[in-house]
Amino acid sequence: MSTVARSAGARTVAVPLRLRARIAIVAVTIVGIGAFVWPLLIGFGARGAPHSTDAPWIFLVLLPLLMVVVAAELADGGMDAKAVALLGVLAGMSAILRPVSGGVTGVQLMFFVLIPAGRVLGPGFGFVLGNLAMFASAAITGGGGPWLPFQMLAAGWIGLGAGLLPRARGRAELAMLAVYGLLAGVAYGFVLNLWFWPFGASGTGLTASVTFSPDASVAENLSRWLRFSVTTSLSFDIPRGLATAAAILALGRPMLLALRRAARKAAFDSPAEFDPPLI
Amino acid sequence: MKPRLVHPVAWWLWAIGMAAAAMRTRNLVLLALIVAVVCYVTLARRIDAPWARAFTLMWRLALLTVLFTVVLQIVLGIRYPGTVLLRLPGTTLPDWSGGIALGGDVTAEALLAALTNGLRLAAIIVCFGSANALAHPTRLLRVVPAALYELGVAAVVAITFVPQLAESTVRIRQAQRLRGRPITGLRGLRGLLVPVLEESLERAIALAASMDSRGYGRRGDVGRAFRALTGAAVLVGLIGACFGTYTVIDSAADRTVGVVALAGGTAVAAAGALIAGRRTQRTSLRKDPWGWPEWLTAGSGIAVAVAYRIAVPNDVNAGYELEWPHAPVSAVLLTVVGVLAGVLTPRPPLPGARATRSPERQLAGTG
Known part of the structure; x- marks a missing residue:
């Protein structure tokens, strides 16, 4: 993508996505989808039974490594000091919004920073910010654990998606971001239920109709997973989605303006040129 | 023993070990003991630095967590049967919510459950606050592989930025109050959020400029x-x-x-x-040594975690009974092993004993 083409568009590309970085994101997405949805696909058929237990462990070990590959590829594509500083500051802000706005009830506003930032600063920036915000939040609040790579990946997808939303202005843009925030907030919870559902549901004393069964068909497991999500986490996911959407509607305008101003000031698109000394 | 800073990775391993022990138990005595050990070591070995304030901040966050969990349990939560302390007018939400009730009977068991969960979370938060306070963040950055250098810097900026964010929130709130502007409600929130955001973004751009001017991000050529x-x-x-x-x-x-x-x-x-x-060709001015104090620090934390895994029964999913928690003597002694990191390691150098003025240090201070 040439500099001219970039500056002609209204959007800023804070973290350029080279071909290799794109391939890495696509690949980690493909593996990530597998890591998330394996409970739906695995193990129908009796001979899969012993292996259905070690599949999650493989993903738990390998997903962080793949995240490292993607991070290295993104950084290799040219992440300048401005992108690094903005990433750090915005990730710190999202990280503090998570516990302060009460992660317990689900009314948490983490995506409120992520979505406008991805929108203004581009999909590459959104993806990295999602990863980094989850990581920083875990580093600060002690939320680190085997779930962290999954959270990082899901938040990265949300930031990436926000950067890929179609062009819109004014109220239409706010409305679009709010709807996206609502959907992302709910979907995040549902998707994160998936990978631990086979472990989680068995210990909670829930009725058998919602637990993972390695012998059931895909459709049966799908409906069980949906029932599990609706009975356990929907009361967290809906408030999260609604809170994100409401915050975007109420405070999104000044937020977008501030981010656009900062992006303009940082002038990501202008290449640094060094003239030879005159004398 | 010559005063020096213990390697940040050693502190993180120690803190993760203590946190892993806290995750393992729900015994109030043991949790309190873990918090006491962590506090003692932190106060004994932290230095006067911006990131060391993280510990106070985390303490506040931890107390808030306990309070929040208990209040939430009273207002909205799963109802445990047992000794009723308080009857609130309330209603049970429909079936899909998974047995959550609004108001209703508040039992002593429910309060105990909330208090224990809150304290466990608080203990974990304090452990990580301690790691943040003790580990020199920019020295930690040196162990990040070169390929992730940029993201490592961004993560360090994020982590060191949080206390500054709290400080600027308090300051802007005071300024708004002095001006007679509303500080509550949606308008108050907007009056707070927008200046905080603007200031943070300004700070990021200023930081980037200072990093650029110091030649950050220069790349070596490869074939x-x-x-x-x-x-x-x-x-x-x-x-x-x-x-x-x-x-x-x-x-x-x-x-x-x-x-x-x-x-x-x-x-x-x-x-x-x-x-x-x-x-990326990067040289470091000083290599951080990894000697016996590091082995001792990391080892004592990991020893506590391993000991808890073996010796303390996993009661995290057990029910809540109204009784005085009794802690086995072995578990108490095992927890105290964690104190070694604060007793046998060298003291940190006094402030001003060694003038460190590297761009990285600047970054930690202004990030």
Whole structure:
């Protein structure tokens, strides 16, 4: 993508996505989808039974490594000091919004920073910010654990998606971001239920109709997973989605303006040129 | 013993060990003991630095967590049967909510459950606050592989930025109050959020300018063939990992092939990416030593975690009974092992004993 083409568009590309970085994101997405949805696909058929237990462990070990590959590829594509500083500051802000706005009830506003930032600063920036915000939040609040790579990946997808939303202005843009925030907030919870559902549901004393069964068909497991999500986490996911959407509607305008101003000031698109000394 | 800073990785390992022990138990006595040990070590070994304030901040966050969990349990929560302390007018939400009630009977068991959960979370938060306070963040950055250097910097900026964010929130709130502007409600929130955001973004741009002016992000040249080779390794590895994923999941395929493709592909891709990252030539002024104090620090934390895994019964999913928690003597003694990190390690150097003025230090101070 040439500099001219970039500056002609209204959007800023804070973290350029080279071909290799794109391939890495696509690949980690493909593996990530597998890591998330394996409970739906695995193990129908009796001979899969012993292996259905070690599949999650493989993903738990390998997903962080793949995240490292993607991070290295993104950084290799040219992440300048401005992108690094903005990433750090915005990730710190999202990280503090998570516990302060009460992660317990689900009314948490983490995506409120992520979505406008991805929108203004581009999909590459959104993806990295999602990863980094989850990581920083875990580093600060002690939320680190085997779930962290999954959270990082899901938040990265949300930031990436926000950067890929179609062009819109004014109220239409706010409305679009709010709807996206609502959907992302709910979907995040549902998707994160998936990978631990086979472990989680068995210990909670829930009725058998919602637990993972390695012998059931895909459709049966799908409906069980949906029932599990609706009975356990929907009361967290809906408030999260609604809170994100409401915050975007109420405070999104000044937020977008501030981010656009900062992006303009940082002038990501202008290449640094060094003239030879005159004398 | 010559005063020096213990390696940050050692402090993180120690803190993770203590946190892992706290995750393991729900015994109030043991949790209180873990918090006491962590506090003692932190107060004994922290230095006067911006990031050391993280500990106070985390303490506040931890207390808030306990309060929040208890209040939430009273207002809205799963109702435990037992000794009723308080009857609130309330209603049970429909079935889909999974047995959550609004108001209703508040039992002593429910309060105990909330208090225990809150304290456990608070203990974990205090452990990580301690790691943040004790570990020198920019020295920690030095152990990040070169390929992730940029993201490592961003993560350090994020973590050191949080206390500053709290400080600027308080300051802007005071300013708004002095001006007679509303500080509550939606308008108050907007009056707070927008200046905080603006100030943070300003700060980021200023930080970037100062990093640029110090030559941050300069890259060494690497050969074309080297780039092509590492790039090919990453691509082939990623394709292998994608193929392996679905072979692992697909019940009709041979899973061994899938596991090998997934693990091997990931390893090849990671190796390619990390080796390619060596393009950045970076030298460090001082190497951080890893000697016996580091082994002792990391070892004592890990020892506590391992001991809890073996000696303390996992009661995290047990019910809540109204009784005085009794802690086994062995578990108490095992927890005290964690104190060694604050007693036998060298003292930190006094402020001003050694003038450190590197760009990294500046970064930690202004990030």
